[in-house]
Amino acid sequence: MQAWLDALAAAIERSVSVDDSDGRLIAYSSRHADADPVRVAAILSRQVAPEVRRWQDLHGIATATSPVRVPANEELGMGARVCVPIRDGGRTLGHLWLLDPGQTLDGRALALAEETARELAAAWHEDPDAMVRRLLTTGQGWNRTAPRLVQVCVVLPGSGRPERNAIGGFVTDTHAAYLLRQPADGMPEEEGVTRGYSETTGPEAAPEAYRQALTAAHLAAADPALPRHVSWAGLGPYLMLLGAADDPLAALDGEQAHTLETYLDLGGNAQRTAAALHLHRTTLYYRLGRIGDALGADLDDGMTRLHLHLALKKRRLDSGFPE
CATH class of the missing domain: 3.30.450.40 (GAF domain)
Incomplete structure (x- = not known):
């Protein structure tokens, strides 16, 4: 109300x-x-x-x-x-x-x-948790006066503490799902508990947000390289594998993309990359620093490297083949 x-x-x-x-x-x-x-x-x-x-x-x-x-x-x-x-x-x-x-x-x-x-x-007599269950699973039951932006959180297992800013939620045999007023307020980590967060969206897209949060939580539980609390946008290379990622390389020019691809192809070996590009290592480090700044990314992080490497190869795949 x-x-x-x-x-x-x-x-x-x-x-x-x-x-x-x-x-x-x-x-x-x-x-x-x-x-x-x-x-x-x-x-x-x-x-x-x-x-x-x-x-x-x-x-x-x-x-x-x-x-x-x-x-x-x-x-x-x-x-x-x-x-x-x-x-x-x-x-x-x-x-x-x-x-x-x-x-x-x-x-x-x-x-x-x-x-x-x-x-x-x-x-008037409806349990808000029942309303949230219907909204997340069917997309029905909310109204135009709902908060304009909401977020879904999925908690594995469902015995974890509920979100503080939840509008409502429900528990299944495997997880708990909560509809949050945007944005999430950063729950502290709990031993053995994983949380996945959707993108923020309008209530009309809540079923898709539920799917995002559920996917994020299951991937975080399965892959120790991911944080225990992970957002949909933080899934990195998994977004590429799921076919749900925007191009993370859009901020790079052609020379920067070529430098980054060579560096990643050579396993992040600066000496071999400098030789292949006919650059002094100091120049290479400068370029890599500029690339990291442009992308807002840490090139020393393994998941980030994998995400960017996949994106570079997807660009080549998307360019097509000659007849």
Whole structure:
């Protein structure tokens, strides 16, 4: 609910909140610029005051099926509001409140609020973990007010500690999967626990992000050359083998690519590479330093070398063959 309310508040530029049919405050947006004393009191007590509820009930919110404008009440310290009922069939589950001190909310804002109220009604009794499972496995069940960027983390085995910033998650026989608010906040390493992280993406691409995180976690568990916490982008040569990598050599010119390929073909032997390229070793080291800087890569790292070597050979393969 918090994510939905913050998204709605940002879209309509008003504070919003949700209370249940008994007046208990359930959630509220982080926007407070237009807060009045009644809103502040409700946030502090987590309850709508009885005298405020009586004023609201006078305007028919208990039986409303569409937005209701509740006028200001100076005696209560209450500005004007709009109440959007959250209904399930013929039953009112709660109320979505929009602060509107200037009474300027237009039809577009009310339509967004009604759509959010329908989404809240659909999810009112749903376990967020069940929602996340459905989203990651089927791509269904999320809505337009979800965080714009999310990330998936897969933990092997599933007994590892859950992510601190998880929206929700679920555990299978082999792993745990969590949907995170982007970005991941860097969990400390645990003995015997591996974590794989997807790229950040929109919720609509969550099943692909789940696949990325699962692949990253399994590869990190299988290959000791990879870190125990690895992102999809950090899989290096495996991305090339999976056919999922962009060209990591795009920053190099032709001479630099030739120098790097010769160096890697000769096993990183500087003396043999300098001789093959007719260079002084000092010149070779200078070129290799410039290449490493251009790529943002450590050429002394074995996995990095393998990734770049594969990319160089893929370039040759992609250039085609004469007829």
